[in-house]
Amino acid sequence: MADSTGRPAVGIVSDDVLQRHRLQEAVSRFGLSASFSGAPDRLEGYPEIPSADIWLVTLEDEADHPDLLEFLLESTEAPVLFGVASAPKPGTTDYFRWERRLQDKLEKNLGALEQLDSVDSITELERGESTEAPTLSQWVTPAEAGQPAQDIWILGASLGGPAAVKSFLDHLPAGLPVGFIYAQHIDGNFTEVLTRVLGRHAHYKLRHAAVGNKVNNGDVVLLPVEHEWYINDDGSLARKDTPWPGPYGPSIDQVLLNVGDHYGARCNAILFSGMGNDGAIAAPLLKAHGSRVWVQDSASCGNSSMPDSVAATGCTSFIGTPEQLAKELVKTIEESCLLKRRQQRDSA
CATH class of the missing domain: 3.40.50.2300 (Response regulator)
Known part of the structure; x- marks a missing residue:
């Protein structure tokens, strides 16, 4: 019934x-x-x-x-x-x-319980208005495109995630010294649509994960749903022949563990809208590396179960709307750049 x-x-x-x-x-x-x-x-x-x-x-x-x-x-x-x-x-x-x-x-x-975004809900984003992204702060030296990113942010999402992640990316200025790895629960048949829609207005374009490639500044690497991916010792992307653990791919918990194992404290995560609790087991382990773990706030989520579960672990240091999360990332990078300049000046 x-x-x-x-x-x-x-x-x-x-x-x-x-x-x-x-x-x-x-x-x-x-x-x-x-x-x-x-x-x-x-x-x-x-x-x-x-x-x-x-x-x-x-x-x-x-x-x-x-x-x-x-x-x-x-x-x-x-x-x-x-x-x-x-x-x-x-x-x-x-x-x-x-x-x-x-x-x-x-x-x-x-049968399957987790609802996934349909192709109609994703293409609906194409009809949204363009967002004018902010300009890069004078305190941040524009990142050199095509160079491996030193800092990685994992973007994890499920139901309602494409709209949230698109809004987040659209509110970032170009040139930030950061790369993104995007783990989205989605039907594998929709990945091309997702790639086109999310890259329409943002400075940060989605790229499909490819064996041997590294995550460069400005990249948003979309992980496939069929097989598990990890980071090699040299920082390149690698694929296993086995599927992701758990009922849905990519497993956000496994992405956090696999990427965190290589980057340590230079790997951070933002958990966006989604059903279930994927990410809640690994997020505290990521924080133990010294990483930042942020989540989308409940009111702005299509479904808040996933970010709420991560927040319930007590490991999150910031909660906000996609736009607020973007502003907080820019602020965090600015503060890091200013600290490096101060340290360089003091040691001179």
């Missing part, structure tokens, strides 16, 4: 109020609604149980409710996941791993 949006409905049964609450929050992150959330006794008191496409059952002691499983199996034709593991404390790595396992179980029964 899908809800009014056409998304599957979930029934939640637990004798622990906290676990019911955490399960309900988790399924809502996947874009699902709970048609029932209550204790076993309450469910068994219904003359006819509520409709649901799947039932999730977690109990402190199954022996306290010996007839529950039989009652559910007799009362519904929907799958019943009995013995769902208890949810750990939200915001922890264990929680996000638990949430991923739950997502995997749900998708095995319901």
Whole structure:
């Protein structure tokens, strides 16, 4: 029984109020609604149980409710996941791993949960007005195009991401000494459309990842969805023959780990609009390198589950709209350039 949006409905049964609450929050992150959330006794008191496409059952002691499983199996034709593991404390790595396992179980029964942008939603961006980008600050020496970028920013996004990333890039001045690696959950058939649309007004053009290439100043390297990519010891892009781990490619968590392993503190990340929690496991590890982790604010997101999950880890140092994120990046680069000049002057 899908809800009014056409998304599957979930029934939640637990004798622990906290676990019911955490399960309900988790399924809502996947874009699902709970048609029932209550204790076993309450469910068994219904003359006819509520409709649901799947039932999730977690109990402190199954022996306290010996007839529950039989009652559910007799009362519904929907799958019943009995013995769902208890949810750990939200915001922890264990929680996000638990949430991923739950997502995997749900998708095995319901199909793919994460909504992806359609070709229509991406091409709609072409009809938007052009944004006049700011000029480069006098304190920043224009980067030499075609030279490997010393600082890398990973842009991670899913549902609603193309519009957010486009706005971010459109508000950057040309010549910043930085390169971008863009990990977008998207149907692989739409990448050409994405490349054309996002590069229409910005100074920063999308380029497809190519084996052996390096990320240069001004590049926005779009990672393919089919296979996992990483950075070689010499800074060049390399591809594995295996797919990205997890249900969606590119895996933003894996991108953070693979790029962070090479660049260390020179690798930073911004997580934009998206469903689910991709990025929440690896973001704290990236911060441990000394990297910056920023997220798009909830109000400006098409779907805020992904950036909200990363923010819940406590590792983010800035939250803002795409335009504010662009301004903060420019400010950060200006401050870094001024610091280098001061250090050079003091050592002279």
